[in-house]
Amino acid sequence: MSRSRPSPRTLCSLVVLALLALTGCAAGSGGTGNSALAVLCSNDVEVCRAWAEDFTERSGHAVTTVRLPTSEALERIRHGEDLPEFDVWHGGGSEMYVEAAGEGLLAQYRSPEAEGIPATFRDPEDRWSGVYSSMLAFCVAPQALEALGAEAPRTWDDLLDPALHGQISTASPRTSGTAYTAMALQIDRLGEDAGRDYLEALYGQVLQFTRSGTAPAQVVARGETAVAITFAPYCEAARAEGSAVEVVMPGDGTGYEVGAVAVLADAPHPELAREYIDFALSADGQQSGAASGINQIPTRSNLPDNLAEVLADGRYPVIGSSLAERAARREGLLAWFTEEVER
Incomplete structure (x- = not known):
């Protein structure tokens, strides 16, 4: 199968991602070294860049950003207690923020912007707040599916089609x-035992596991696979760039993330960190990432199509347990994945 050439944005993002993960990147013209606010970012690299640049433009403070997938970011924070290197953690599912808060890794801060966020999307002790959301979806390449003689998957069970191995x-x-x-989501959808059986079958269909949840949409866009499991905005961005991909919302239920932001305990620049949180929770901050071409759902109740509205109007077949339940069972599910899937 011939592979499509990566778009300029994809090539740029891959280079920037590598640089950010290894060395960090300062936004703005005035900041280098320890004087810059240090943000650990767990979103698409272009979204991370847009957040940093907008904060710098509005505040005049330089930002150094390091981009890591959510679970890797949490591990980085855990191992940095003796020598704190970051002020803020921005992006990534709030389940991991619940874990971090429970371990004393997040600082308490009540932002004046917090009232704009429904209580269900933020920590009751003000250690983190949800600032965006995305719906889980399939990103499909119709031409690749046609070449395989496979139909576009419409349900989770459709992903088990032998043609998609x-x-x-x-x-x-x-x-x-x-x-x-x-x-x-599969545990919520099927129960503990049947959910693990389904996951084992699904993982047997996977070509290769990526580190980051933003990457699978680009894997499909490059023609390396026919289907990706990812959040819908990443697929929509690839389509907007000209890739022949489409978003399919699974008809038998989907889940969503509440991406969060928090001041880290022992932040080297706590005052700047709190100023950044105010920005991230604000209407301007929640619309900032859209400049990257990735449109995520805001959590602020005064913004159109905010998360509470989306969940209330039933436009997506959302199912799922509470945030506390998902956070509580994460360790056990990841241990199972390591022992039964990666072995």
Whole structure:
């Protein structure tokens, strides 16, 4: 099968992602070294860049951003207690923020912007707040499916079609919050035992697990697989760039993330960190990432099509347990994945 050439944005993002993960990247003209606010970001690299640049433009403060998948970011924070290197964690599913808060890794801060966020999307002790959301979906390449003689998947069970063996891209739940959302959804949908049986069958269809939940949409866009499991905005962005991909919302139920932001305990620049949180929770901050071409759902109740409205109007077949339940069973599910899938 011939592979499509990566778009300029894809090539740029891959280079930037590598640089950010290894060395960090300062936004703005005035900041280098320890004087810059240090943000650990768990979203698409272009969204991370847009957040940093907008904060710098509005505040005048430089930002150094390091981009890591959500689970890897949490591990980085855990191992940085003796020598704190970040001020803020921005992006990634709030299940991991619940874990971090329980371990004392997040600082308490009540932002004046917090009232704009419904209580269900933020920590009752003000250690983190949800600032965006995305719906889990399939990103499909119709031409690739036609070449395989396969129909576009419309349900989760459709992903088990033998024709799709080695034709599915997804991230590893050990490193990606996106992948853990998909994993937890199957337990909610089918129950503990049947859910694990389904996951084992699904993972047998996967070509290769990516580190980041943003990557599978690009894997499909490059023609390496026919289907990706990812959040819908990443597929929509690839389509907007000209890739022949489409978003399919699974008809038998989907899940969503509540991406969060928090001040880290022992932040080297706590005042700047709190200023950044105010920005991230604000209407301007929640619309900032759209400049990247990735349109995520805001959590602020005064913004159109906010998460509470989307959930209330039933436009998506959302199912799922509470945030506390998903966070509580994460360790057990990841241990099962390591022992039964990666072995």
